Amino acid sequence: LVLGFAFFFCYVMCSGSYDYFQFVQQWPPTNCKIRTKCSKPRPLQMFTIHGLWPSNYSNPKMPSNCMGSRFNESNLSPKLRSKLKRSWPDVESGNDTKFWEGEWNKHGKCSEQTLNQMQYFQRSHEMWYTSNITGILKNASIVPSATRWKYSDIVSAIKTATKRTPLLRCKTEVASNIDNIELLHEVVF
Numbered sequence: 001l002v003l004g005f006a007f008f009f010c011y012v013m014c015s016g017s018y019d020y021f022q023f024v025q026q027w028p029p030t031n032c033k034i035r036t037k038c039s040k041p042r043p044l045q046m047f048t049i050h051g052l053w054p055s056n057y058s059n060p061k062m063p064s065n066c067m068g069s070r071f072n073e074s075n076l077s078p079k080l081r082s083k084l085k086r087s088w089p090d091v092e093s094g095n096d097t098k099f100w101e102g103e104w105n106k107h108g109k110c111s112e113q114t115l116n117q118m119q120y121f122q123r124s125h126e127m128w129y130t131s132n133i134t135g136i137l138k139n140a141s142i143v144p145s146a147t148r149w150k151y152s153d154i155v156s157a158i159k160t161a162t163k164r165t166p167l168l169r170c171k172t173e174v175a176s177n178i179d180n181i182e183l184l185h186e187v188v189f
């Protein structure tokens with residue numbers, strides 16, 4: 001019985017079965033501050049795509065590394081590649097194509113029954129464009145790097161604009177011996 005469950009669990013996770021997508025946008029200044037390694041001295045001051053991840057209610061980090069077609073840059077039109085360079089850049093190393101390849105191979109091909117490679121990247125760009133977190137927060141006079149904000153203020157501004165409740169992911173920055181600061185890192189739909 002246990003072996004049967006383990007086989008079934010592995011089959012479900014490895015086959016790319018999922019319940020929903022997580023659309024994840026990142027705030028490059030936090031990414032660069034925490035990782036201390038970025039391709040440009042001054043990181044982009046706008047939210048960019050981190051990924052579109054098929055997920056399960058039982059384990060939101062699964063599935064990943066599914067069977068499926070490997071990344072093929074020729075599947076992306078020059079027009080789409082140009083759009084992705086703005087919406088989905090690699091803020092750490094500056095190698096956009098390698099970043100897209102890693103995201104497709106780890107997450108995208110798990111959704112291949114629903115979205116082929118071109119559709120996966122096109123849909124991600126469209127979601128970034130229609131859920132412009134940078135613009136939404138700017139309209140609410142919230143600048144993530146400028147001052148301290150309450151979690152609820154950021155969620156409220158995004159929810160008001162998109163009619164969806166986001167999950168915010170923060171990273172801790174150790175800031176002297178007084179206290180630690182939570183930095184907004186990702187917005188997840």
